[in-house]
Amino acid sequence: MERKQSFSRRFFLKTTSFAGALALIPPKAKALYTELKQRLIPTKEIMPLTVTINKKAYEVKADSRTTLLDLLRENLHLTGTKKGCDHGQCGACTVHIDGQRVLSCLTLAVMTTGKNVTTIEGLADGDKLHPMQQAFIECDGFQCGYCTPGQIMSAVACVNEGHTRSVAEIKEFMSGNLCRCGAYNGIVESIQKVAI
């Protein structure tokens, strides 16, 4: 029986990786690249940092290379913000800086000097849940809960930005947050509920 070789992403990746392995990079260029990389990588530098997180002022010292995500989780023990991929592809670490949503894993902590950071822990008013938190419960917008803090922070921003005029628009502006359990319908419903 014949097995057809079809052109696919697999084929593309295989081919390019093969080409990559074969590419004859001159040793001199390699050495130059290595040296350049060494110079580009910043050395460890501890910097003072004044930042307001969830309406509380913090004065901390942080390595200039530390991400906001690690500052929150490791230094300040605010573990509500989750690490899913640590390179900006899943959205689990979404927080707000001065009301704008950002991926805290792609944000250096020192960049937040003088700014207001809001994390999932800062969303509720004491025992009173933020309407988006309430909507996620009512619309069953989660299963395992791991992506949920990022989803909610993104959802709050999505509403504040006014990107809720249609389901298509909500999807477009929530497409950076992955939920492997597949609770997407509940997430869209939650946002619609709050947006009205």
Next chain:
Amino acid sequence: MKNIDSYTHTRGESIYLDDVPLTQGTLFGAIFGSPAAHGKIKKLDLSAAMASEGVVRIFTWKDIPGVNQIGGIVPDEPLFAEDIVDFNGMPVAFVVATSVEHAQAAIKKIIIEIDPLTVVTDPRVARQNNSLIVPPRTFRLGDSDAAFKDCVHVVEGIAETNGQEHLYIETQGAYALPQEHGAIKVISSTQGPTAVQRHMAKVLGVPMHQLEIDVTRLGGGFGGKEDQATSWAIFCALAAYHLKKPVKYSLHRMEDMRMTGKRNPYSSDFRIGLDAELNILAYEATFHQNAGAAADLSPAVLERTLFHCTNSYFIPNVTATAYSCRTNLPPNTAFRGFGGPQGMFVIEAAIAKAAEKIGVSAFEIQQKNLIKSGDEFPYGQLAVSEALPCWNRSLSLFDHAKKKKEIEKFNAENILYKKGMSMMPICFGISFTKILMNQARALVHVYMDGSVNVSTGAVEMGQGVNTKMLQVASTIFSIDPAKVKMNSTSTFRVANTSPSAASATADLNGKAVQIACNNILDRMKTVAADILKCSATEVSIKNEIVHVNDAATEISWDFLVLESYLRRISLSESGHYATPDIHFDASKEKGHPFAYHVYGTAITEVTVDCLRGTYKIDAVNVVHDFGTTMNALIDRGQIEGGIVQGIGWMTMEEIVYDEAGRLRSNTLSTYKVPDIYSVPQMLEIDFLETKNDNLAIFRSKAVGEPPLMYGIGTFFALRNAVKAFNPKSSIGFSAPMTPEKVLMGLYDK
């Protein structure tokens, strides 16, 4: 009832492994994985890494006090590579340092030289080399050889399914904390705490009673943490054992993707024979399972493929053979459906191909051959079937005939867009196919103030099992759910647990909770009978009030609990449940392995953009056999999520290994999982509530895995749309159906 973790989930207060506050002196580990997929280790130089800043110690196989072996079904998987590496990413050394950064930096300084050996990634090549994990297995019903001679139509072909990355958003990890007297407590992100404990005991050479494995919850598992969570926990425990310090390792996403196994890819041959009336008389299938470098759970996955090789159909003559093929990929493992989906894809492909050859629609063949009650599965069990009720209800409820006409009209009027539709009936057996695993225990304490604490062997990973367990306790006692607290899953509270898998967790553990609660309740009723001067059989509790012959008394739950305590009556109980009436004889490959089957039918509609090859999923409409659901909200979530995951497997999730056995789709930018756009535009789920008695908890049928297989319908709907554009297209049966494949299919000559 809402998920009991709703409040903490939405506030970011739920604790996962990586959120556990660190104990003073905690060290951090990182694994150095083999850079080659197969070879002999010529040299391993750890000196530069050892001298690296912050490094405390580097562990290899030489540091193992017990045995260097973590194979569960077959002892073929060393924890650390010794002389030979079998897959790219195979653990070689475990660096422990004062920070994650130091551990990661040190890994880059490890020098390894490997003499390469031949790398095999194709299961068919492995079979030719006779490189099998276990001997092949064959399920037989009737005589397919003889039956093919009576067939008017005989069609054969190949069907292939790729693997699937679990991509739980919480990566693998563990945190080991040394305790007094040589004991170790390990917080592990695992679906199988006992599996972790058992293998850890062997590796460390200590009794299991020294090792507490504790799991609060997982940020997703999907099978990926059933067996594959074990090694990380043992690395941490091994380091904690030697260093007497807490050791934590939470994998980076790229480490996780590179080093862990995935859903087993399959390459299969099929041959199907039908008579003139479209009855399937004979079916033969040969499955080549890509097991990867070690057995892991592959032999059990293989078995479930055979159990589900005829899906929801009755075929009187079947010969199905399965080979578990050893390759140089990370050991592949459980993934929602556990081999069932791989088997069901092949029979659906066979039916689709037969339909094309005969010149009818697959619909007709599917409908004609649905399994009925009393029909025999190839493994000997007789069906108690809901296949036809689901199928028929889906046709009427979602007006299949009208949809079909609309699609035909659309396709006649449009050139650049074509629609396709498919039917996907499912039939999934519930129980672990290894009979002994169908047991569970639960520990229930009623405290003297009337509050209740429940521990089970079930691991909460988003499937809502703890909510269901809490419902069982509060229903049996007839008390406010707020009075019941679910505990984390600990091997010190509940021993010898089966993993949370096989969709059976709520059934097994729920029944154990039910038994424990009933036993406590029986003792309390005796106390009530004594107080009320009546017979215990006349006593019941309703909404926290003691009733005699259904008449309320003045005695409350709280009073009766305290009174029972004062009278020195035990308010604690360990319930034990073992599924009755199941058996299987592997020497004959016959028996009654499943407590019951779950049925359902999905109608899938898609639209393909015939210029670009892109597509959207217009609708997935499902009638699903729930039995009598005990939590419609949670069950609906499971169905929706299962469908989305199944669609991902069938359409966009494409795992790519190069010929050197290196994972190229090793991050979320090169491996695409369903995002918010991937959900069908319309997703309707109808609850087929059946009153038939079954062995499910409160007759609420298992719901974890079955819905994933509705996703298979998307593949065939897409294929039908491609065929509508280009009837001559020879587009095959190779999943996932990526837009690239669709495009090639559209313009195939």
